[in-house]
Amino acid sequence: MASSPISLHGRTYQLPRRPTVIVCVDGFDPEYLQAGCEDGILPTLSSFMQSGFHRTATCAMPSLTNPNNLSIITGMPTKVHGVSGNYYLDKVTGEEHMVLDDSTVHGSTILEQMADAGVRVAAITAKDKLRRIINRGLSPAKGSICFSAQCAGECTLGENGIDNVEEWLGRSAPPQYSGELSLFVLEAGLKLLREKRADLFYLTLSDYIQHKHAPRSEESNRFMAEIDRCLGEFVEMGAVVAVTGDHGMSDKSDAEGNPNVLFLEDFLHSKWPQSGARVICPIADPFVKHHGALGGFVRVHLLKDKSDAQAMVMACRQLPQVEMALLGEEAAARFEMPLDREGDLVVISKKGFAIGSRADEHDLSQLQGHRLRTHGGLAEQEIPLLRSASMESHSQQRDDHEWRNFDVFDIALNY
Numbered sequence: 018m019a020s021s022p023i024s025l026h027g028r029t030y031q032l033p034r035r036p037t038v039i040v041c042v043d044g045f046d047p048e049y050l051q052a053g054c055e056d057g058i059l060p061t062l063s064s065f066m067q068s069g070f071h072r073t074a075t076c077a078m079p080s081l082t083n084p085n086n087l088s089i090i091t092g093m094p095t096k097v098h099g100v101s102g103n104y105y106l107d108k109v110t111g112e113e114h115m116v117l118d119d120s121t122v123h124g125s126t127i128l129e130q131m132a133d134a135g136v137r138v139a140a141i142t143a144k145d146k147l148r149r150i151i152n153r154g155l156s157p158a159k160g161s162i163c164f165s166a167q168c169a170g171e172c173t174l175g176e177n178g179i180d181n182v183e184e185w186l187g188r189s190a191p192p193q194y195s196g197e198l199s200l201f202v203l204e205a206g207l208k209l210l211r212e213k214r215a216d217l218f219y220l221t222l223s224d225y226i227q228h229k230h231a232p233r234s235e236e237s238n239r240f241m242a243e244i245d246r247c248l249g250e251f252v253e254m255g256a257v258v259a260v261t262g263d264h265g266m267s268d269k270s271d272a273e274g275n276p277n278v279l280f281l282e283d284f285l286h287s288k289w290p291q292s293g294a295r296v297i298c299p300i301a302d303p304f305v306k307h308h309g310a311l312g313g314f315v316r317v318h319l320l321k322d323k324s325d326a327q328a329m330v331m332a333c334r335q336l337p338q339v340e341m342a343l344l345g346e347e348a349a350a351r352f353e354m355p356l357d358r359e360g361d362l363v364v365i366s367k368k369g370f371a372i373g374s375r376a377d378e379h380d381l382s383q384l385q386g387h388r389l390r391t392h393g394g395l396a397e398q399e400i401p402l403l404r405s406a407s408m409e410s411h412s413q414q415r416d417d418h419e420w421r422n423f424d425v426f427d428i429a430l431n432y
Contacts, residue, residue, distance in 0.1 A: 023130040028092045030127060030430045032136055033216050036256040038206065039429050041089055041422075042244065043082060043143070043199070044224030044392065045262025047073055049241055050401045052232040058242045061249035062403065065260070070404035070428060074420035076264050078352035079314035080397040081300055083116050083150060085263035086221055088423040090126040090151055094353035099123035100150075101354045102299025106318050108357075115302060117146045119153040127426050129154025131217055132161050139215035141205050143167065143198045143223035146302065151219070162215060166201035167193055196226040196240045203247035210254055218256075227266045229387050252405050259429035261422040262400035264392045267313070269371040276381055276389040279338040281315055281364060282374040285329060292329070293321030296374035297360065300393050309379045311371040313394025316345070316360030326361050333362070338370040340395060368396035408432045 022031045053059035054066065065071060077088040077095050079102060087098045095101040100122055106113050132138045132155055140155060140163040142148040148165040155161035157178035164172045169182040169190040183189050186205055191197035199222035206220045222244075230236040251258045269277050282296035300312030319326060326344060333342035341364070348363035349356040366372045371391055373379045381389075402420050408428060 023127070023134050025125060025127055025130050026091060026093045026097055028427065030092075030131075030426055032131065032134060033257075033430060036210055036216060036218070036254070037429050038210070038218040038220065038251045038256045038258045039089075039425055040203070040248065040258070040260045041086060041219070041221040042260060042262050043222045044227030044264065044266045045260075045400050046227065046232070046265035046267075046397070047399055047401055048232040049227070049237065053238070053241050053245070056233070056238070058238055059245040061245045061252065062260070065258075065403040065405055069406050070408045072402045072420045073399050074261065074402035074422050074424065075398045076262065076400050076422045078354065078395075078398065079299055079312070079393045080264035080395075081312070081314070081393055082147065082224070082263050082302070085422060086147060086151060087122060087126075089261065089263070089425055090128050090219060091124070092127060092423050092426055094423070096349070096353045096355045097124065099355050099358065101358055102297075102316075104297060104299050104301035105358060106295065106297050106316070106360070108318070111320065113297065116150065118149040119151075122150065122153055126151070126153055128217075128219060132156075132159040135160075137161070137214065137216045138219070139163070139206065139209050139217070140219045141166070141202045142221050143202050144193070147221060151221070162209065166190060166198045166205070169201065169205075194225055196236070196243075198223045198225065199240075200243050200247070203244065207247060207250050207254075210251065210256060221263075224266065228390050231268065231390070256405075257429060258405040259425050260401065260403045261425045263422065265397035265399050266390055266392050267368055267396050268388055268390050269311070269313075269366075269369055270388040274388050276309075276311065276384070277338065277370045278311055278373050278379070278389075279336060279366065279370060280373050280376045280379075281317070281333070283376060284336070285317065288332065289322075289325050289329060291322050292319045292325060294318070294329075295320055298372075298374055300391065309373075309381050309383055309389070311373050311379055311389065312391050313366040313371060313396060315364050315372045315374070317362035317364065319361045323361055330362055333364050338366055338372065339364055340367040341365040365394045366396075368394075402428070404428050
């Protein structure tokens with residue numbers, strides 16, 4: 018293994034001096050951390066807060082899974098790596114696409130650079146679509162292991178650097194819609210560490226529980242306590258552990274439990290039918306059962322007539338569900354998103370509300386009696402950023418420093 022640090026996008030990262038574990042808790046709203054620590058069910062994370070490092074950071078916008086996992090593993094906002102949603106409209110072809118692999122990613126990742134430097138990287142995801150994105154530049158030939166809990170039964174040495182995962186771990190791949198999918202990721206990471214098969218771990222979970230269960234509910238308490246237990250085991254085995262989230266989570270239902278949803282495409286068509294307005298919900302992915310593809314951030318593409326774009330922005334700003342409406346270029350500049358993949362308009366909901374496209378495009382029956390809890394907007398930008406050991410030497414521990422979730426590799430490796 019080389020000893021010199023790696024550099025990527027103007028940032029430098031030391032190679033791990035001891036096993037280093039970075040965990041992205043999907044949907045890690047600060048309320049889960051605060052409630053769990055207050056109630057005494059998160060002793061490991063409480064110890065990080067007391068004797069390690071803890072800040073409330075912000076994630077990249079939109080506050081979604083794909084953009085933020087890539088920001089975390091590149092150390093940069095979305096304008097650098099190019100992925101600003103789970104779902105997008107190709108402005109050249111007019112076709113809509115789901116991001117299911119790394120074909121739209123720009124540049125390299127910290128994981129790839131570490132593997133190229135001889136570091137044994139283990140990257141484990143809950144969902145396989147995310148595995149195909151973060152697998153960029155990793156290969157068994159470099160000593161890398163990369164697989165998903167979702168497809169653990171299909172792993173091969175040639176593709177994933179490991180096979181027979183279910184037999185090896187002693188458990189079957191869990192259902193896609195379950196908290197066990199995330200716990201499988203952590204247990205697999207623990208076993209790889211026990212067997213000393215990796216030096217740098219990136220373990221990224223699923224937000225199924227957070228979408229369905231609020232802080233202090235029985236289900237979320239049980240789930241968070243299990244995450245905490247696994248983090249404690251990593252620490253006991255001598256690893257440096259850093260934890261963050263890809264986004265937060267908000268309740269977006271009324272007092273009776275009905276979703277608070279603005280169907281924006283229906284609204285725009287009622288006032289500007291000639292515009293050909295198409296609303297894209299970038300939260301959409303293959304796992305929509307728990308949120309109905311409804312989030313707090315949408316892009317509007319005007320496919321026929323763009324002349325009323327500013328009037329549309331002004332009208333959207335008057336809607337009671339809307340926190341912010343901007344022209345696409347304004348949104349890209351403000352939130353450091355790639356302009357070439359931006360809509361003509363960006364609309365962001367207020368906390369407590371979600372935005373969809375057309376009412377007939379969202380199956381709310383899939384919520385199955387649960388309150389709508391989702392993310393994507395400014396209200397879900399805050400997430401915890403923690404490290405198991407203190408960082409007293411860090412020159413940027415001042416209170417006015419703007420911490421981001423994509424600082425997590427820096428705090429894990431450089432101090």
